[in-house]
Amino acid sequence: MKLKANIATSENGFIFNPATGDSFISNPIAAEILTLMKTGEDEQGIKQKILGQYEVEGHQLDRDWDDYMLQLKEANLLDL
Amino acid sequence: MNVSPHTLQAKALTVAVTGLNANDNPGPGLAVIRALRDGFGTEIRIIGLAYETLEPAIYLKDMINKTYRIPYPTAGIEALSERIRQIQEAEQIDVLIPNFDAELFNFIKLEQDLLKQGIHTFLPSHKQLAQRDKVSLKAFGDAHQFDVPEDEAIFSETDLHDLGDRFGYPLMIKGKFYEAYTVQNLSDAHKAFHKLHAKWGLPVIVQKFIKGTEINIAALGDGKGHTLSVIPMRKLYITEKGKAWAGITIENDKLLDLAQNFAKATQWKGGFELEVIMDDGGRFYIIEVNPRFPAWIYLTAAAGQNQPKALVELALGKAVEEFKSYQTGKMFVRYAMDNIVDVGDFQKLSAFGEL
Numbered sequence: 351m352k353l354k355a356n357i358a359t360s361e362n363g364f365i366f367n368p369a370t371g372d373s374f375i376s377n378p379i380a381a382e383i384l385t386l387m388k389t390g391e392d393e394q395g396i397k398q399k400i401l402g403q404y405e406v407e408g409h410q411l412d413r414d415w416d417d418y419m420l421q422l423k424e425a426n427l428l429d430l
Numbered sequence: 431m432n433v434s435p436h437t438l439q440a441k442a443l444t445v446a447v448t449g450l451n452a453n454d455n456p457g458p459g460l461a462v463i464r465a466l467r468d469g470f471g472t473e474i475r476i477i478g479l480a481y482e483t484l485e486p487a488i489y490l491k492d493m494i495n496k497t498y499r500i501p502y503p504t505a506g507i508e509a510l511s512e513r514i515r516q517i518q519e520a521e522q523i524d525v526l527i528p529n530f531d532a533e534l535f536n537f538i539k540l541e542q543d544l545l546k547q548g549i550h551t552f553l554p555s556h557k558q559l560a561q562r563d564k565v566s567l568k569a570f571g572d573a574h575q576f577d578v579p580e581d582e583a584i585f586s587e588t589d590l591h592d593l594g595d596r597f598g599y600p601l602m603i604k605g606k607f608y609e610a611y612t613v614q615n616l617s618d619a620h621k622a623f624h625k626l627h628a629k630w631g632l633p634v635i636v637q638k639f640i641k642g643t644e645i646n647i648a649a650l651g652d653g654k655g656h657t658l659s660v661i662p663m664r665k666l667y668i669t670e671k672g673k674a675w676a677g678i679t680i681e682n683d684k685l686l687d688l689a690q691n692f693a694k695a696t697q698w699k700g701g702f703e704l705e706v707i708m709d710d711g712g713r714f715y716i717i718e719v720n721p722r723f724p725a726w727i728y729l730t731a732a733a734g735q736n737q738p739k740a741l742v743e744l745a746l747g748k749a750v751e752e753f754k755s756y757q758t759g760k761m762f763v764r765y766a767m768d769n770i771v772d773v774g775d776f777q778k779l780s781a782f783g784e785l
Contacts, residue, residue, distance in 0.1 A: 356681065358759070366759055368680055368681040368758040368759055369680060369681055369682045370643065370664065370680060370682075370708075371643075371645075371663075371664030371666070371677075371678045371679075371680040
């Protein structure tokens with residue numbers, strides 16, 4: 351899953367889609383994931399980092415990841 | 431030898447502007463003036479042309495140097511021509527920018543007459559004006575492969591019933607020149623019809639409602655099939671009257687293409703605005719084409735493409751390069767402010783027709 355190239359994000363979690371004018375606010379972990387996605391890190395690499403950094407079970411992370419990707423897709427932020 | 435300093439002073443560029451009604455259904459005049467002041471700095475003199483004494487921009491003395499009342503379009507060409515002649519004797523206007531749909535026909539008719547007096551304009555032709563009017567828009571769209579919602583121009587409210595069945599609700603009921611109502615049922619459709627008929631005459635346009643994101647595009651056509659500037663804006667806050675009270679510039683090549691294709695199809699000369707709905711499938715419907723700058727035109731200057739300034743330069747015969755880029759994510763957030771005015775000023779304008 352890749353973020354669209356023109357999506358603007360900020361460290362404090364603000365997301366702006368310049369193609370539509372839509373804007374969103376993400377919580378800290380969502381913002382962190384977006385930053386990693388923008389560096390080109392893939393799904394497995396990001397999940398590894400999160401599992402190493404936070405107390406979360408793998409299956410829980412998988413569920414939360416799928417949920418987040420669905421939100422990003424519905425928000426028209428993913429490059430499909 | 432004594433030389434009067436006044437004879438050595440170069441005359442400031444003098445631009446006359448209409449549309450000074452900066453109220454809850456604002457005309458573009460004040461935004462055009464702001465863009466001109468941004469673009470030309472202190473080297474410009476603005477003459478306001480007003481229809482009513484309470485058009486708010488009249489009393490903004492840091493924006494407008496002098497205001498003259500002009501006759502309503504319904505008073506006819508001769509009345510307007512005579513009044514402009516009187517004003518020109520006093521002001522030596524270089525460029526005139528009309529900003530109301532309803533007055534454009536008359537100003538276009540007077541174009542050559544104005545030029546003989548030294549007043550330059552940069553206006554579409556009557557044919558171009560007619561091509562995109564609300565009554566003709568669907569046919570124009572079909573002819574040039576633009577998506578335009580189905581509509582029908584009606585002269586009687588009895589047609590509303592069938593159109594409600596055909597297009598479904600909600601339904602758009604639109605005035606000939608201005609205003610539109612989104613109605614949810616036949617009863618509201620009747621009310622809207624009567625309001626618009628009373629205010630703007632017939633026909634009233636009934637248009638299928640398209641659900642989606644409202645986006646407007648401000649553009650400047652060079653009269654040769656090209657756009658020199660295109661700025662799309664997504665509405666962020668919409669008033670009850672359907673006006674954008676906040677908006678943001680966006681970056682979308684399809685919207686730029688839409689404006690460029692419109693200019694190519696019409697050979698449009700001057701400012702124009704495309705009112706567009708992007709439906710859930712990403713398809714763009716043109717719901718209206720306004721034949722002049724929109725009320726949010728100052729945003730184009732803020733985003734890096736000062737369209738009013740460019741139009742003045744085109745009117746004066748100067749070459750204007752096509753703008754290549756603009757800032758996306760530039761917002762406007764409109765506000766209402768009470769301007770304190772002395773009744774003496776109001777009285778002067780009422781009594782003498784100038785301030």
